[in-house]
Each structure stands twice: as C-alpha cells, then as structure tokens.
Amino acid sequence: MKERHELPRRLWNNGRWDLISTVVASRLVPAQLRRAVLRVFCDHIGAARILGGLSINNRHLVVGDNVFINEDVMIDCNVPVVIEDGVAVGPRCSFITSGHLVGPPEMRRRSISYGEIHVGRGSWLATGVTVLPGVTIGPGCIVAAGAVVHSDCEPDGLYAGVPARRIKDLPTGPRSADQAGTYGQ
Structure with a gap:
C-alpha cells in the first residue's frame, strides 16, 4: 500500500516547481494571480510587480515591496535569493545559486556548490545581468546591461562588464527631478 502512494508524492515533489513556474511564467496570467501563487509557494513576496516569463525552481525566494521584476527572469533559488525593497530587475536577468567545484583533468566538473544571493x-x-552564487549587491547599485556579477558589489556604485567591476561612484544624497539623468552621466 505504501508504494502506491509513493509515486504521486514523488511526482508532486519533482514536478511542482515545473507546474508553478509554468503558471507564473505565463503572460496570460494576471499579475495579481502571479503574485498570489508566488506568495503561497515562496518564502516571502511583498508588494512587487512581477511580469510574465519568470522561471523559479524552489521556494527560497524573498522579494520586498516596490520591487519590479521584468520579463523572462530566471531565479535559481536552491538557496535563498533576497531581493530587497525598491529593486528593479531588467528583462532576461539570471540569478544562479548553484555551480560546480573544479576537479582534476579527468573530470573537471565536481560536486555542486551553493551560494545565497x-x-x-x-x-x-539592467537587461541581461547574470548574478552568480554567493554574491551580495549592496544598496543603491546599478549593474549595467549584460554584466556578469561574480563578486560582491559595494553600495552606491555603477558596475559593468564581464566580470562586473565598479566603474563609477553614484551620488548618495536625494536627487531632485532636474538632476535626473542616465546612469552613464
């Protein structure tokens, strides 16, 4: 009798994130329903705007208030991914919490390692940023399009490149509307 119930349990455990991700990813699902589904299955989802195309694989996602997550974002949350209040995530960004240790020549890919983001x-x-395992991006940072972040970013900096490096200090005081400009200025 026990074996009869084992298969459905295994299918649910292995397939639920595929099902959740499919529902969440659909552009046909209204934003409010998408957020409601994520609130049921993830650690915490605040008052965020999350567009279609989101791909997640585990519950270890924490999203604060006033967060905007654009289309086609991939979040590998085998360990916690924390996105604090007021963060904007551009389209096609990736958050990757797992990787492999490097082994000897006969088998370079070794055991899996994990790091929180x-x-x-x-x-x-910005668009197409990749954040690798174990990275902390400090408050008030801008990460330029296409950057690969493999180490921590100190607060209030503009980071760009592969690998991402700090290329500019950003102002830390409040800005008026007439001071607004593009991040490259």
Whole structure:
C-alpha cells in the first residue's frame, strides 16, 4: 500500500516547481494571480510587480515591496535569493545559486556548490545581468546591461562588464527631478 502512494508524492515533489513556474511564467496570467501563487509557494513576496516569463525552481525566494521584476527572469533559488525593497530587475536577468567545484583533468566538473544571493535596497539590474552564487549587491547599485556579477558589489556604485567591476561612484544624497539623468552621466 505504501508504494502506491509513493509515486504521486514523488511526482508532486519533482514536478511542482515545473507546474508553478509554468503558471507564473505565463503572460496570460494576471499579475495579481502571479503574485498570489508566488506568495503561497515562496518564502516571502511583498508588494512587487512581477511580469510574465519568470522561471523559479524552489521556494527560497524573498522579494520586498516596490520591487519590479521584468520579463523572462530566471531565479535559481536552491538557496535563498533576497531581493530587497525598491529593486528593479531588467528583462532576461539570471540569478544562479548553484555551480560546480573544479576537479582534476579527468573530470573537471565536481560536486555542486551553493551560494545565497542578496540584492540591496534600491538597486537596479539592467537587461541581461547574470548574478552568480554567493554574491551580495549592496544598496543603491546599478549593474549595467549584460554584466556578469561574480563578486560582491559595494553600495552606491555603477558596475559593468564581464566580470562586473565598479566603474563609477553614484551620488548618495536625494536627487531632485532636474538632476535626473542616465546612469552613464
């Protein structure tokens, strides 16, 4: 009798994130329903706007308030991914919490390693940014399009490149509307 119930349990455990990700990813699903589904299955989802195409694989996702997650974002949350209040995530960004250790020549890919990702309050990740395991992006950062972030980003900096490096300090005080400009200025 026990074996009869084992298969459905295994299918649910292995397939639920595929099902959740399919529902969440659909552009036909209204944003409010998408957020409601994520709130049921993830650690915490605040008052965020999350567009279609989101792909997740586990519950270890924490999203703060006033967060915007654009289309086609992939979040590998085998360990926690924390996105604080006021963060903007551009389209096609990837958050990757797992990787492999490097082995000897006969088998370079070794055991899996994991690292949490933390994106600080008010940061902006532009289109196509990849954040690798174990990275903390400090508050108030901008990460330029296409950057690959493999090490921590100190607060209030513009980071760009592969690998991402700090190329500019950003102002830390409040800005008026007439001071607004593009991040490259």
